[in-house]
Amino acid sequence: MAAAAGLVGALALTACSGGGGSGSDSSGTSSAGATAAAGTDGSTASSDALQGSWITTSGGKIVALVVTGKEAGLFETGGSVCSGTAGEEAGMRMIHLTCTNGSKDRVTGMVDSVSKSGMKVTWSGKSGEETYTKAEGGKLPTGLPTASLGQ
Numbered sequence: 001m002a003a004a005a006g007l008v009g010a011l012a013l014t015a016c017s018g019g020g021g022s023g024s025d026s027s028g029t030s031s032a033g034a035t036a037a038a039g040t041d042g043s044t045a046s047s048d049a050l051q052g053s054w055i056t057t058s059g060g061k062i063v064a065l066v067v068t069g070k071e072a073g074l075f076e077t078g079g080s081v082c083s084g085t086a087g088e089e090a091g092m093r094m095i096h097l098t099c100t101n102g103s104k105d106r107v108t109g110m111v112d113s114v115s116k117s118g119m120k121v122t123w124s125g126k127s128g129e130e131t132y133t134k135a136e137g138g139k140l141p142t143g144l145p146t147a148s149l150g151q
Contacts, residue, residue, distance in 0.1 A: 049114045050086050050093060054132035065095075065121075065132055072097060074106055082106060095121065 054065040061077045072086035072095050084097035093111035105125040112120040112129075119132045 050095075050111065050119070053135040054119050055135045056130050056132045058127065058130065063130070063132075064135070065119075067095075074099075079103070080105065 050067045051069075052067060054067070056063050056065075058076070061079060063077075064075045066073045066075075067086045070085050070087050072084050074080065074082040074097055080099045080101055080103045082097040082099035082103070084095065086095045087093070093114065095109040095111065097106055097109075099106070103125075105127045106123045108124040109121040112122055114120075117134050119134070120129065121132065122129045
């Protein structure tokens with residue numbers, strides 16, 4: 001339970017830090033234009049649809065994927081802490097991560113679909129296809145199977 005509480009705290013801090021800082025304002029303002037340009041020149045651009053905190057469970061652990069601007073972070077309870085980038089490349093939404101523990105489970109992910117409430121990512125590592133639910137306000141989404149997380 002302490003790990004889940006810590007994860008919720010990290011999500012709350014991350015959600016707050018991406019909302020109104022002067023650094024995020026400049027990237028947030030230009031992201032719409034950059035996203036439109038990505039389809040024609042193949043450059044990496046921020047994708048507004050990917051923005052936010054996304055949660056799933058895998059092997060009895062909570063996995064949180066946080067996207068702010070072009071930056072991405074992934075946190076797995078009792079496991080990996082990864083950072084990298086997220087955005088559009090050659091018309092595809094991609095996530096590239098490097099994990100501090102050397103894990104290769106979620107290094108490159110292609111976003112198969114994204115909506116305001118969910119996102120499906122296929123990872124090149126052993127994690128394969130994962131479906132994430134959007135976490136609003138730093139809270140765990142309802143309906144998340146947490147019984148096996150050890151309370």
